[in-house]
């Protein structure tokens with residue numbers, strides 16, 4: 001059954017789960033991003049270092065992400081808007097989940113594509129207090145080609161939501177504290 | 182000897198609500214050499230009937246029960262155990278922990294943030310709708326207890342909001358038979374602990390959404406929606422007097438619907454039936470499930486925590502619990518020699534925590550115990 005190869009090292013993940021059972025401290029990660037204002041609503045955020053497994057860690061390279069607003073918001077549109085980054089996070093997290101779960105279940109994937117749409121009433125951010133600032137709802141539609149039945153594919157997608165960090169972060173409240181250094 | 186802090190069938194006498202009936206059918210309610218003999222094998226026992234059934238079994242098998250004896254400590258002594266009780270100490274070479282899997286309601290820590298104006302119940306304190314304050318009720322948890330209480334509270338005329346996390350959806354009957362007949366006959370319930378891929382997960386599985394009623398009605402979430410119960414996502418936090426619910430409701434529905442279909446496919450495969458059985462409507466997702474509830478608004482005056490149960494091991498003075506407080510055992514055999522457990526989820530089989538599940542488990546565990554004694 002496990003001839004499927006989606007390029008996910010599931011064994012390493014299962015081993016990690018076992019190892020962390022007896023070392024919950026090592027499971028405590030802190031992800032970080034550093035942001036700098038450019039001009040207008042344009043900012044640049046860099047991501048490289050994080051903490052985990054009891055020590056400082058680093059990605060192989062630094063990632064630089066720009067964010068701006070579109071011209072319809074009277075901005076320069078140097079890059080995508082911050083709220084679109086949430087869609088990037090959600091799509092990539094669910095996709096990673098689909099690949100991992102498929103690997104674990106011995107399902108060979110041929111293609112996994114998704115469209116993520118977030119419905120947003122922008123009156124909220126413009127000051128209408130009866131409208132929320134964030135998304136009203138988000139819809140993800142997967143198109144998956146794999147050696148599996150429709151039911152198995154639906155189960156992959158369901159399980160990937162169940163284990164997704166970003167799905168959880170978007171669907172459940174999180175304490176956020178913003179301070180001035 | 183059997184030590185019991187209360188009376189025989191104590192949990193059924195003291196820890197259940199008024200309207201409760203078993204969700205397992207009468208014919209399935211059996212103990213070694215003892216089974217239901219009444220006129221309604223497909224019915225479901227009331228608490229009074231369960232108590233009578235167990236009382237009768239205790240009398241017939243002449244179990245050496247010492248009632249009103251509470252064990253206050255169990256610890257190692259020489260090559261055996263010292264059992265301290267409110268009625269003196271007892272020494273023994275072997276001991277079986279059969280103190281139950283559901284001694285205490287498991288209430289999430291976030292309950293502490295609930296404004297004090299609300300009345301809170303656990304299934305142990307809950308008797309029936311007549312004992313609730315007037316007004317809306319938030320029921321947290323949609324397993325057997327939660328769906329049953331939500332339905333009876335709704336029938337009392339109160340608005341009910343049911344917060345739904347992961348759950349096990351089952352129809353009451355399938356192809357004309359009790360779904361638990363299928364669990365039993367198809368061998369699903371006999372699946373052994375050492376055959377299950379993810380045992381830890383199987384042991385955490387919540388109880389199925391079932392109720393025992395004379396009409397054999399299905400009590401899934403669609404049935405509850407049809408009664409006018411509002412479904413919301415899992416209760417994730419209580420912040421500034423507001424209950425915040427998860428926006429992942431659709432996925433817990435999808436997980437439960439998929440699992441149900443797989444289970445029914447298993448039944449069909451076992452029965453060798455080629456034609457499809459009755460299909461089930463997917464769980465209907467509310468148009469826009471609410472994400473918040475202002476607990477100070479008066480919309481809801483009562484919260485019922487149907488969030489599961491856990492064992493109470495405060496009397497167990499042995500290093501046999503894991504970091505999360507679960508008793509560590511291998512099919513009921515605890516690592517400390519001569520110590521055993523019975524009556525825990527999937528102890529040896531999927532049916533382990535059901536009344537009829539004890540016979541096979543007890544036989545296996547006692548066999549091990551007898552060998553241990555003989556080898557000394």
Ligand SMILES: Cc1cc2nc3c(=O)[nH]c(=O)nc-3n(C[C@H](O)[C@H](O)[C@H](O)COP(=O)(O)OP(=O)(O)OC[C@H]3O[C@@H](n4cnc5c(N)ncnc54)[C@H](O)[C@@H]3O)c2cc1C
Pocket residue numbers: 184185186187188190191192193197202203204205250251252253279280281282283284326490496523524525534535536537
């Ligand atoms: C709400 C609810 C509904 C259920 N419905 C069903 C159903 O429909 N069908 C079904 O098959 N199963 C059902 N169950 C599961 C049911 O609990 C088991 O089937 C069965 O009762 C387990 O029996 P037990 O003897 O292992 O545990 P219990 O019935 O919990 O008995 C344990 C006994 O140990 C005693 N005890 C605990 N600690 C001590 C101590 N320190 N000293 C002395 N005595 C102690 C307790 O007083 C209790 O009498 C239900 C459970 C709950 C909670």
